[in-house]
Amino acid sequence: MARRTSDADVDARTDSEGPLGTASAAGTVTxxxxxxxxxxxxxxxxxxxxxxxxxxxxxxxxxxxxxxxxxxxxxxxxxxxxxxxxxxxxxxxxxxxxxxxxxxxxxxxxxxxxxxxxxxxxxxxxxxxxxxxxxIEETRKSLDRKARLARQYRAVEALLDVGLKPEQIVSLTPADVGVADLPEDGRAIETDTDNPDEDTGDLTITLAEGTLYVRVPREPIAAYLAKAIDTDLVTSADDALFATPDGEAIGEEQFDLVHHRTRAASVNQSGQGGVCASLHEARYGGESEELDEPAD
Amino acid sequence: MYRQDGEDVFVIDGHIHLWDASEENVIHEGGEQFIQCFYDYHTAFTPEERQWDLETYRQYGPEKLKSDLFGSGHVDMGIFQPTYLSEFYEDGFNTTEDNAELAEQHPERFVLNGSFDPRNGEEGLEYLRELKETYDIPGVKLYTAEWNGDSKGWRLDSEDAFEFLQECVDLGITNINAHKGPTIRPLNRDAFDVADIDDAATSFPELNFVVNHIGMPRLDDFTWIAAQEPNVYGGLAVVAPLALSRPRKFGEIMGELLFWLGEDRILFGSDYGLWEPEWVIEAIMDHELTPEQREEYGVEFDIETKKKVLGENAAELYDIDIEEKKRQFESDEVSEEFGLGEHYASEAAAD
The missing domain is CATH 3.30.300.130 (Fe-S cluster assembly (FSCA))
Incomplete structure (x- = not known):
């Protein structure tokens, strides 16, 4: 049950990434x-x-x-x-x-x-x-690898949708999608979508040595890059953005095969999500439990 | 036999059990957890009006099995897949011997598989030979996450397993059914990892490897292996109910399977008594891929494909002559018991 929160010590702790979360004006965690x-x-x-x-x-x-x-x-x-x-x-x-x-x-x-x-x-x-x-580290790595593949599928689909060609996609780098400095924590890229300057939800990709610009939805690209950074697949702004399931560079002739394999990873993940959701609904019903409101 | 649009669909249920999880038979908390876990799946996927109570679920018995499969379930033949779990259940959960009692009463209706556990060494090999000798088993069902002494699982690509697979080759046991499903046990090593299938299938090209539950949640690893190994098949048990509750996801999964494996290497299995085959088969027969799915995968899940998945592919693996079976079922005991003789005698197209 939620209890009255103390005013003490709220501002005493900050993280290396800066103060995280929203402490209210009164200094309480909500x-x-x-x-x-x-x-x-x-x-x-x-x-x-x-x-x-x-x-x-x-x-x-x-x-x-x-x-x-x-x-x-x-x-x-x-x-x-x-x-x-x-x-x-x-x-x-x-x-x-x-x-x-x-x-x-x-x-x-x-x-x-x-x-x-x-x-x-x-x-x-x-x-x-x-x-x-x-x-559990090996299991975590293997799950992260799969998550990266499923995210790659969605990112590459978004790029294909706006007309990029396979040979352009396989040679993209983080710098090409506007990330010149890789953050340590990949999530920083995802959360950057909250930036009010990004209100269109798109990002601009620079191609052909700066002579061509293409706009693409930012979310799938950012979600992918975040995972690619966190799994150490991408460690520099000049690295290839995308990779095979084994983490190798994608040859142009391999593009379709790799894309199909990432599609299978995505279907696996959402299919398993369906199984879990059915189990969850059967157990707890379709409604989420009420969260306790803060006492005041 | 399922009948749709003037077509007969001969159904071979590739994955059935006759289990005993009665409280008297449970000797380890793992046994109780196991049946409770199954029951969670039962209530999650079975339409409410078709759900069983837990008591029935623990031990439904041979008469109910026959009725649920042949009487109401559209099934023409069933393939037993034993699951021993001897550390959890006094007399085993679903052994070859249990299954044999029913299979031997109606040998024309059932295929009886055996099982092996490579950790049992020479004694295990002897048991495998005995199963072949006694029941002429055409295949084995393997449960790689089964506990045995201190061991919490084993791999199909281990040296010991290869010795047993070679014995299968020598004995003419050709269909190797491996359970590769949701992760429950053991704790951190993934005993249902599908990677071991790759090496085993390459090393034993004369054997067929049926990966039950299509390796979910490792569909991507499974399809990649199966695309390269022509003797690897996918069994739909547990995935099939998604046709009713999550038809779009079921369509995507079928799209993947048809794309990577083709229509000849996918086998239907209800996983009975997880749930009754009737509503599962109806949901699959009524299922259609969306236009987007057909375009994305370049495949069809039409009546011809469904006939293969629901029966013809298993008939090929287990050497079953469907036309001969139909003639036989005009007057076998099961048809008499459930009044099915007419059904087999009349050709659907003549209706």
Missing amino acids: PEAVLDRLDRVTDPELDRSIVELEYIDEIAIDGPELFVRFVLPTAWCSPTFAWMMATGIREESEKLAGVEETEVELIDHMHTAEINAGVNDGKQFEDAFEDATEG
């Missing part, structure tokens, strides 16, 4: 700010925000202490994925100005005990689970 921050945590298999997927069940704020409860579509969702989401909730919310510590609670899952105790105690996955034989 549930909206928490949700906004948690929007960055994704279901790693579906590459979609856990807020959008309605996994967040409750947010309670008690001074600098935050409590977040979440649910998953079934009690059998991979414990590895559940762990990633639980740690993601904790890490992201603790970056909010005004939050000292977050307690995460996963409910209705076969591994609530291990996950809740493990994540809140800051343990490693392989230490929290008796049966675990290895960490």
